[in-house]
Amino acid sequence: RIVYVNGAYKRYAEAAIHAEDRGFQFADAVYEVIEVLDGRLVDATRHLARLARSLGELAIARPMSDRALLNIIGEVLHRNRVRNGIVYIQVTRGAGPRNFSFPGPEIFPTLIVLARAQRRGWADELAEQGITIKTMPDNRWGRSDIKTVMLLPAVLAKDAARRDGANEAWFVDSSGAITEGASSNAWIVTGEGVLVTRQLDTRILPGITRATVNDIAASERLKVEERAFTLSEALKAREAFVTSATNTVMPVVAIDGKAIGEGRPGPVARRLRSRFHQLAEISIV
């Protein structure tokens, strides 16, 4: 396996970063995950735009142009012979003597690009069953709209979910509203057939899959309400699902041990899933 690290293509075992990298010291870093389908990138334009936004919000310098980054992504896919899977991009503020203050312009950001192969169709099999959710208080910081590597709340939430036999965690804010999943956006379908997902605010990541599903819903003339919804509304919903680049649209069949709808993947989630790659941007690298 080959990993791109700061200008060089390294063998996996040697793909190291500096001990004083700020990503390691302070989680002073952002990342992106892009799906690879048949050797092409899914929604790359939107993912790279969000990467630029995350970097901008934290005043981390952009390591290079999108064109140059796409060339590296293509090279990493090629060198690893990855046709289906994901690309992981991480940018930190760089390495330097441990100091909370930003380093000067002589310190360049650290950039890592790695690819992981996944068997095509693995998520389709999971989607046939649907996944289960455990809810827990949203104990993350107030800027969940920035895709930082500061993922400890998500790590702990996912592990608590797993110990409970659930696949994903949904965070609940202090008003009782669902914010989002630990690594996904949360959606429900009401008894009237309206899709509901939280409005974009600082408490959720502006999911790329969420944006594309919004486009698909519009093309299917499905009504979408972007607003907060509570756990009790979710428990009464006809359907629920999550969206993320790794899973696209994944039906949810139970929340906190209670069946949603019929307790099986619902028709709206299945329809959106089957349409997803037809409407997403698919680009060659």
Ligand code: PMP
């Ligand atoms: N919310 C969070 C907290 C996430 O980590 C992710 C996945 N990275 C998402 C939502 C889904 O975003 P996307 O559709 O861009 O993968």
